[in-house]
Structures are given as C-alpha cells and as structure tokens.
Amino acid sequence: MFNYILRRIGVAIPTLLVLATISFYLMYTAPGGPFTSERPLPPEVMANLEAKYGLDKPLYQQLGIYLWNVVTDFDFGPSFRFKDRTVNDLIETGFPVTLTYGFWAFIFAVVIGVSLGAIAAIKHNTAADYAAVSTAIVGQVLPNFVLAPILVLVFVLWLGWLPGGGWQGGQWQYIILPVIALGTSFLASIARITRSSMLEVLNSNYIRTAKAKGMPFRYIIWRHALKPTMLPVVSYLGPAFVGMITGSFIIDSYFATGGIGVHFINGALNRDYSVIMGFTILLGGLTILFNLVVDILYAWIDPKIRY
C-alpha cells in the first residue's frame, strides 16, 4: 500500500508538469493579454509593464521561471489584475472560504443524498421511493444559478431570515445558502447513484442468503449492504469533493463570498496569466490527491481490491 501511494505521487508530479505546460501554451494562444484594455496603453508603458512582469522573455523561459518559483518557493506569482496582491494572497484569503462552504456542502450532500437513496432502494416501488426519486430529479434539474435566486427570494426577501450574501469571517448565517445552492445537485446525484447501487446489492445472492438464514433486515442493511453500495458512490465523491471545495463561479459571484471560485473564470477573462496557472495547478493537485484518497478508500471498502 505504501509503495502504491509513493508510486502514485511519483506519477502525480509529471502529470502536473504536463498540465501546467499545456495550460500555459493554451493560455497564450488566446488573443489579447493582461494589459489589453479599452484604452490601449502607450507602447512605452506597455514595455515597462511587460518588463516588470517578465512577459518580454521567450515563452519557454517564462514557463521555466514560473514553475521554478512554484517548486522552490511555492510562489505562484503576482496577480496582473489585482496589482497589490499575489496569487498566493488570493489563495490564502479565498481558499478557506470555499473550503468551508464546500466542506459543509459535501456533508449536506452525502448525508442527505445517501439516506434518500438508501430509503428509496429499501422501500423500492413504494410512495417513499417515488418521493425520494422525485426530490432527486428536481435537485438535479435545478441548476445552481436558478436555485440560488430562488433561495434568496424565499429566505432573504420574503422571510428575511438570512443575509443575501457576504462572508463575515464565515458566520453560520452566511454559510447556509451557499451550502444548499452548491450541494443540492451533488445531493441529487449521490441519491440516484446510491439507490441504483443499493438495489443491485439487495438483489445479490449473499443478501438473499442472509435473509434466508433469518438475519434481521436492519442488520443486513448496516452490516452487509451499505459498504458495497458505497463503491460507486465513493468513486463519484472524489472529484465531487474537489469540485465543492474549490468553489463555484456561480456561488461566489452570486453570494459574494470572496471564495476562489471566481478567480478561475475571471482570471481567464482578464488574461491574468499567473492566476490561471496558479489555480490550474491547485485544482489539478487537489484532483490528483482526492483520486488517490478514493483509491485508498476502495481498498478499505472492497477486500477484493489489492494494490
């Protein structure tokens, strides 16, 4: 197992390098640059800016310097758009925000999603099943850019219970709406995967055997059915968790949380090169990490899997 983890980490480093290189060159194929604006800068001013940020060097050198700084100093470079700030600043202030609401959205989606799916499977073809499936489908078809305004309309404008946005250091009132808006579609997917997986498990031979020998149903579910049910769910959860903790453009821009979800898209629109690179590497790194976590969990859930 230990060797396996080492091997995976060994593969992760070149993967990240390839990812960074491809993104870097793709980024430069987009027309315009960080300092292109409605009011074109005079050539002298542009030259000074390019010299300051090292954009006057050949591309391979820029990439080399950038990666070297990342590896040696963990320095993701200055932001071209927010000139007083570095990409590290942006990550330091924004990542705790998305990590917080992403984590709670994950808990929300897993707890409710798995419960809904399990109930639907156990009470297969009953009213409870139909209710759970309908809820999941509604959650799935309501994208967060539709759900978020509905939540605001109800909880902020009509009921006046919650603030319409902001973060305020992560007080609970500010977390609830982003968590629901972000978690709901994940919840729906988890419920559907859990349901179909559990149905399959409940129809398998060893469950029939357990039933036949008179084991109590509740015990069968907890002891024998739940763990194998989770296999497909867990493989979904790895990338889903990364997706949630790195935030979402919609959630961040709608609820004005100050999370990192907006930086990825805004960075691309602003041609804020170091922001694009920094967040690509961060997102790539997290994805690789949690895929590894999922694989380790696999081994724990399914004794047949050995690394």
Next chain:
Amino acid sequence: MKTLHKTLAATLVSASLMGASGMALAEDRHPETGEMLAEEQVFTYRALDESSSLDPQVVEDVDGSYIVRDLFEGLLNSDEEGNLVPGVAERYESNEDNTVWTFYLREDAKWSDGEPVTAQDFVYAWKRAVDPELASPYAWYMGLMSIENGEAIIAGDVDKSELGVEAIDDYTFRVNLSRSLTYFPQMVTHATTFPSPKWVIEEHGEEWTKPGNLVGNGAFVLTEHVINERLVRERNDLYWDNENNMMDKVVTLVINDENQALNRYDAGELDKTDVPAGQYPRLEKESPDEAHSIPQLCTYYYNFNNDVEPFDDARVRRALSYAIDRDVIVNNVMQGGQFPAYTFTPELTAGFTPPDVAFGEMTQAERDAKAKELLAEAGYGPNNPLDTTILYNTSEGHKKVAIAISAMWKQKLGVNATLENQEWKTFLSTRSDGNFEIARAGWCGDYNEASTFLDLMHSESGYNDANYVSEEYDAMSKEAQMMDDPSSVYTEMEELIAVDMPNAPIYHYTEVMMLKPYVKGWPFGDVQQNVQSKNLYIVEH
C-alpha cells in the same frame, strides 16, 4: 510654575471636553442644512469587482479610485457640482503662458501616522508614477499632463529625478510643463497625482497597501480588506477637515452579480447599488426618489474603419451615421436616461459649446432621406446593396444596440449588416489590429475638458482605432493646445468630424444607480462622479 502647568492642563482638558460635547451636539443636526442626522453614520455600497489596487499611483479602475480618494487626498478636490475646491493645496497660480504651476499647501494636513503632508510627498509620488520600475499602467496619465521630461522618463531615456516637479519649500510645490495647459488644475483631482508616503513604502515594499501598513492623508483610514469580499474604511481623526466629515465608516461590498446586488439593496443590506441593465424604467416608476440617472462624460460610438472600402468614402460613413435613429436607441433600447449623441464630445464637458452640427438639427426623416441620397451617390442602392459587419464585445446591451442599428440600416438603406460578437480581450485585439469594418467603442473623459475626447481623432493618437487621418483636424488640434480659451476651435473640430464622420457617435452614457433616500451629499452635479465619502451623510430615517 507647577501651578501654572496644572491650570494650563486643566484648561486644556476642559477645552477638549467642550470640544467633544460640541461635536456631539453637532452630530445631531447637519451644521449647514439643519437636517436630523442618523446616529449611525455608516455608508455601505456595492462594487462590481475587487479594486485593481489601493496604491494611488497604480490604481486604474473607477471603483478603486473612489476608495483611494477616501484614503488619500490630492492637491485639489471637486465639490458636489464638480467645481474645483481646495484639497491639500489651499491655492495655486500659474505663470503667464500656463507652463509653470505653483501649489501652496496647507500646513495642517497630516498623514494618518501623524507626519505632516509636505511638497516632498508630492514630488516623491509624481516621480514614482512615471518610474519605469513601478510600471504603473496609469503612467500615460502623467504623460498627458505634459510634465517636463515625463514622457522621456516613462520611455526609460531619462532618469526619474529629472521630472519637472520640485518642492520649493515644505509647503510649496511647483510643476514645470513642456507645453501650455490651461486645464492643468482639472487634472490634479485624479488619483494618480495623489501624494504617497515614502517612508511607509520603503518599509513595507509591495505590502504597503495592506490594512495596518497603509498610511494615507485622506478623511478615512483603511481598517479591513478581504479580497473580493469587503473593504472597510473608518474616520481618520487626524484629517485636517475632520470636523466637517459626518461619515464614520464606509463599507465596500464586492458583488459581481448586479441582480443579486439589487436584491440585497432591497433587503436593506446596501445603501447604494447599480441598476441592472434594462431595469431603470421599472425602478424609476417604483421608487422615483431612489433611482437616479447621472450624466457621464462618456460617449458610446461606432468606429468605421476609414482604411477599408467602402468606409474610406465619407459619404458612406455619413449615410450610415445619419440613418441611426438615436432617439430610438436611447428611449427604447437603452432606457437609462442616456442622451442622443450628435457630437463626439458630450455637451456637459466644461468649456465646450457643442456646434449645431447639421445632422443634429435635422429631423430623423430628413436624416434618413439624406442618408439614402449619400449612399446612392457612393454607388450603393437596391441593385448593389452594401454588405458589412458590426463587431462588438459580447454583452446583452451591445447586442441590443447592434440589432437595432442593423435593423435601421436594413430598413432605411437596404444595408445588410451581419453581427459579430467576440469575448472582451479578443475583441480589443481584433479592433486595435484594424480587422473590422464597423466596431463598437466607448470613451470616457479623463478630465473635464474637450481635448480628452477630441485628441482621439488625431492621426497620431494611439486610440484612433478608426484610422482617421485629416491634416486639417490635426492642425486645429495643435492650434487649440496653444490657446488660452480653445473652446471655439473645439467647436470647429466637432463641425469637421460631423462632416467627415470618422465614427458615428450614438449616445452619451449615464450612470444609473439606486441610492437610499437617507444618503445625502451625493455629487449629482459632478459629471465625473468624483465621489468622496467625507461629503456624504446619513439623515435620520
């Protein structure tokens, strides 16, 4: 001796107590208007985006400049009507040909760490603004101010110590210009020209604008800054005019989504927000005392590429411009109180008298008839229709305008205009490369004087995307620079471009916003919207 000291101390204490109680009394009512003031003097507003910087020499966006105006103060300020009023400078004078300007600074101005604000701080800041090492994106503004050696320093040919600014003494600041500029004082209300504290910048380096490090000389000090979420600034007790500042605290909330910002305004979380596109008529009807449309020094226009056929023919350009029904665009498409534009320079620009340009005086029917005639003269008609493409950056608003205009051209002139939209930065590089026939553009004045608009059509201007070249126009532009009162030449220049029509001005922008009725002191009369929170106050509500 000891007793004297004690008595003196006692007098001082009671004096300060009286001062404090006097302040408390004054806080109930506004000293000038007599309005009852709210107990909490806090103003919270929405910003579309995080500010580009809090460094006065580096900041380049409108929202950021507002914050910088609260944290720092320049030589001059503008009042509610946009007139120049003293800032750090109590008065100023120029030599006869307006090439040397001297500003006399007040002696009671202090930095928020207690240091006096001196002429040396301005010298430092202005040299900093042109320093290639700082590489300020707004260095061009210093070039525009025509300070001696400014351009050469930016280009790296001359050392920054050679900039034409000097501190005659601690409180006298002198600027030497390379050409005569009558409107120079208008230019020093801009954030780029604000002083900066050398000792703080040298101590903290690039971190100097963070809360706790930042030292300013404005009416407010920075107390909190969470990137992309909020920025809080609170009263600076050391500010020289602190007693006339009613506002205790100002909060900027960054909210990208304009509709959500309006929701939060409705929920009472914001005192000011922007009106989302297309919602002004509804909001004005529902809350007439909250919805405002403020004229801006900005022009929305279409550039014709004067280099390519058929737009190298002034008749074609004029025909297309004439056929645009600007009233329809303003009243039915934009619906935000914008003004139809028949001149490139907005009418509200100081010292500018718009000429009665022929096509502005006609009725739309007359313009349409003339347009048909002109296009026919240029060889286009039902048998040989003109085909072209309108390029704009992706946005609902620009799309609506382009659809309306292409329909007008199709219907009146039989012109087939295809619409093409591009993502912002892609659009900008396509446009500056000249790969277009007709492209949308917008321009806002940098200072309140017509040259900030008219310089654009100069053949050597870096912003002349239409590639318009007219020796006559260039000559007039040069003549205007030499004059004490160039307004008559500006009028002639507008007359010339109304004939040559290098671009089609469409409308003059307005800023549409929602402001709670209890926020007073907003500079509605200032076309530049140089808001300073120290002039705002909250009345009881």
